[in-house]
Amino acid sequence: MPANGEVPAIRVEEVDKIFGNDADRVVALNRVSVAIEENEFFTLLGPSGCGKTTLLRLIAGFEQPTAGRILLQDDDITRLAPYDRPVNTVFQNYALFPHMTVEQNIAFALEMLEKPAAEIDQTVTDMLRLVRMEQLRDRRVDQISGGQQQRVALARALAPHPRVLLLDEPLSALDYKLRKDMQIELKRLQHETGITFIFVTHDQEEALTMSDRVAVMNDGNILQVGPPHEIYDHPSERFVADFIGDTNFLPADIIERGGDAVSCRLESGEVLAVPAGVDLPDHDRVTLAIRPEQVTLCETAGDATLQGTLQDAVYIGTDTHYRIRLADDSLFTARVQNARGRAQLFESGDRLGIRLDPEHVQLLKD
Amino acid sequence: MAVARQKPFVIRHMPGFPTLAIVCFFALYMPLVPLVIYSFNAGNNIALWEGISFRWYVAAWDNELVKAAAVRSLVVASFASFFATILATMAALGTTRTRAYRGQTTIYALINQPLMVPEIVTAVALLILFAMIKEATGYHGYAYLIIAHTAFCIPFAYLPIRARLEGMDKTLETAAADLYARPWPTFRRVTLPLMLPGIFAGAMLAFVISLDDVVITEFVKSAGQDTLPTYMLGQLRRVITPEINAISSVLLLISVILVTLIFFLSRNKTA
Ligand SMILES: Nc1ncnc2c1ncn2[C@@H]1O[C@H](COP(=O)(O)OP(=O)(O)OP(=O)(O)O)[C@@H](O)[C@H]1O
Ligand SMILES: [Mg+2]
Numbered sequence: 001m002p003a004n005g006e007v008p009a010i011r012v013e014e015v016d017k018i019f020g021n022d023a024d025r026v027v028a029l030n031r032v033s034v035a036i037e038e039n040e041f042f043t044l045l046g047p048s049g050c051g052k053t054t055l056l057r058l059i060a061g062f063e064q065p066t067a068g069r070i071l072l073q074d075d076d077i078t079r080l081a082p083y084d085r086p087v088n089t090v091f092q093n094y095a096l097f098p099h100m101t102v103e104q105n106i107a108f109a110l111e112m113l114e115k116p117a118a119e120i121d122q123t124v125t126d127m128l129r130l131v132r133m134e135q136l137r138d139r140r141v142d143q144i145s146g147g148q149q150q151r152v153a154l155a156r157a158l159a160p161h162p163r164v165l166l167l168d169e170p171l172s173a174l175d176y177k178l179r180k181d182m183q184i185e186l187k188r189l190q191h192e193t194g195i196t197f198i199f200v201t202h203d204q205e206e207a208l209t210m211s212d213r214v215a216v217m218n219d220g221n222i223l224q225v226g227p228p229h230e231i232y233d234h235p236s237e238r239f240v241a242d243f244i245g246d247t248n249f250l251p252a253d254i255i256e257r258g259g260d261a262v263s264c265r266l267e268s269g270e271v272l273a274v275p276a277g278v279d280l281p282d283h284d285r286v287t288l289a290i291r292p293e294q295v296t297l298c299e300t301a302g303d304a305t306l307q308g309t310l311q312d313a314v315y316i317g318t319d320t321h322y323r324i325r326l327a328d329d330s331l332f333t334a335r336v337q338n339a340r341g342r343a344q345l346f347e348s349g350d351r352l353g354i355r356l357d358p359e360h361v362q363l364l365k366d
Numbered sequence: 367m368a369v370a371r372q373k374p375f376v377i378r379h380m381p382g383f384p385t386l387a388i389v390c391f392f393a394l395y396m397p398l399v400p401l402v403i404y405s406f407n408a409g410n411n412i413a414l415w416e417g418i419s420f421r422w423y424v425a426a427w428d429n430e431l432v433k434a435a436a437v438r439s440l441v442v443a444s445f446a447s448f449f450a451t452i453l454a455t456m457a458a459l460g461t462t463r464t465r466a467y468r469g470q471t472t473i474y475a476l477i478n479q480p481l482m483v484p485e486i487v488t489a490v491a492l493l494i495l496f497a498m499i500k501e502a503t504g505y506h507g508y509a510y511l512i513i514a515h516t517a518f519c520i521p522f523a524y525l526p527i528r529a530r531l532e533g534m535d536k537t538l539e540t541a542a543a544d545l546y547a548r549p550w551p552t553f554r555r556v557t558l559p560l561m562l563p564g565i566f567a568g569a570m571l572a573f574v575i576s577l578d579d580v581v582i583t584e585f586v587k588s589a590g591q592d593t594l595p596t597y598m599l600g601q602l603r604r605v606i607t608p609e610i611n612a613i614s615s616v617l618l619l620i621s622v623i624l625v626t627l628i629f630f631l632s633r634n635k636t637a
Binding site: 060061062081082083087088089091093095097098099108109112113156157160 | 535537538540541542543544545546547548551555556559560
């Protein structure tokens with residue numbers, strides 16, 4: 001729920017982070033700017049090594065940026081030590097103190113902040129209730145399960161009521177079922193506490209289902225920031241479209257620029273009119289991105305946009321994936337939801353047509 | 367793709383391994399057996415068995431010289447292991463909890479120097495140095511022994527402490543800082559409690575090493591400052607009775623107990 005005139009919770013301004021020097025220089029972040037709103041569930045999504053953890057560590061204060069500023073609301077916190085920032089982290093390996101009990105772990109930050117004993121006790125009780133762990137209060141942290149440790153790590157980080165909570169792939173060590181439960185749990189916690197969450201993942205499905213907004217990163221850059229549906233439906237560039245969900249990429253040339261629409265000729269010869277994007281490139285070489293589920297298949301007919309031969313069909317329960325060989329020999333994937341009692345519409349080798357809705361064709365700069 | 371299944375290398379299955387292992391253990395522990403047995407000898411000879419008795423333990427216990435030497439040994443070992451452990455703890459923190467710096471390897475080597483320099487060389491060097499200081503100050507007390515023992519005990523205390531610190535998950539300290547702990551509370555509440563088993567192990571190892579030392583003590587001690595090992599060395603020049611066996615057996619027992627404790631403390635207790 002971005003911008004309603006409020007000051008953003010976190011602003012990252014033109015931040016560079018360079019590790020090492022000269023020969024073995026690594027540019028982990030390259031001119032990164034992003035604003036994260038109050039009370040937002042914000043996700044950093046990107047492949048391994050793209051700089052997600054580095055950005056989180058800069059916000060937490062474990063590293064200093066090489067250039068740029070980080071603001072917490074209106075305060076410049078770029079040079080503050082971690083213990084001076086009202087920002088807490090849930091670590092990927094949880095980093096619970098093994099020599100302390102669940103209670104002592106959760107109380108740690110409050111003791112460091114020199115809160116009165118009665119208040120600490122009350123907060124610990126509240127936190128244990130929040131993460132549903134009341135009965136394990138006196139247990140040693142090495143005597144509880146991974147999922148329970150996860151909850152303790154959350155409770156520990158939430159106990160001092162930070163302004164921002166940072167979560168670095170907190171669910172990656174959990175099995176599928178527990179992971180799904182914790183996703184719901186995290187959303188609930190964020191809702192109940194009203195704390196801004198910055199969440200790191202390289203799982204696109206997780207990012208899309210949980211976030212208010214997602215930032216897609218690659219190679220030290222933030223490529224696109226927006227709500228999940230926008231990122232999914234209108235990827236700004238090929239990498240984003242490719243990283244989030246499956247996409248068919250069709251190379252094309254612009255042959256005519258109208259007002260609202262442009263005509264493109266595909267490699268396979270067909271001409272297609274698509275809505276003009278906001279920033280149309282100057283050059284004529286473009287790529288059209290089409291989601292596999294946003295097409296319809298038909299028995300070769302005149303109104304189909306593309307023609308092809310069915311290579312194979314893969315049944316995956318809810319859907320069937322059809323791989324179609326186009327005239328230029330490239331493969332196009334279409335996903336069709338399975339109707340009851342009728343698993344497969346076409347047989348391998350069938351000629352068939354692919355109908356595209358121009359609204360669902362995304363024009364990408366090449 | 368057929369990969370030839372390679373037999374994993376297991377040393378236990380190498381030819382001759384069991385024999386070699388038995389020979390090694392035999393060489394290590396065989397000499398201790400008669401030592402301990404003859405400490406219970408009723409006769410006066412260390413090689414002629416004349417029946418079982420505790421008389422030499424009683425004799426050692428009643429021997430004022432032995433008692434004085436034993437007390438001296440314990441005092442020197444206590445002080446030396448205490449100081450050595452403090453210094454070793456600081457050295458271990460300084461070599462594991464800092465950003466990588468130039469000369470780190472050199473410092474590591476320097477800390478472990480007593481393990482590499484022949485003991486006799488250190489002994490002679492200390493003898494000469496302390497002689498000069500004694501000349502200048504006129505002080506002849508125990509401080510020399512304690513300083514010398516502290517010096518050669520440092521690497522023995524350092525190694526287990528360093529191993530413990532290196533095995534510790536560093537994100538725990540990061541997490542403490544994240545949870546508003548400044549450097550000193552982080553050390554006191556997180557680092558120190560977690561490195562404590564290493565510190566105990568280091569202190570005990572230093573204690574055993576100090577207790578057993580002969581060469582350096584022999585060179586550094588002033589007249590009348592015999593520790594138990596140097597007292598025993600002195601006895602060898604006279605008539606040897608099984609009293610030596612009795613004292614040795616007690617020392618052996620103490621060492622075994624301490625080393626067993628060290629073993630349990632430095633064992634990684636991760637579930
Ligand atoms: N302390 C460091 N010293 C040198 N290079 C580093 C350091 N930390 C990170 N890097 C480099 O910076 C880049 C970004 O790393 P980062 O850990 O932020 O990636 P990530 O997006 O979190 O990846 P993953 O999904 O694998 O956790 C990588 O190329 C990494 O090798
Ligand atoms: Mg990471």
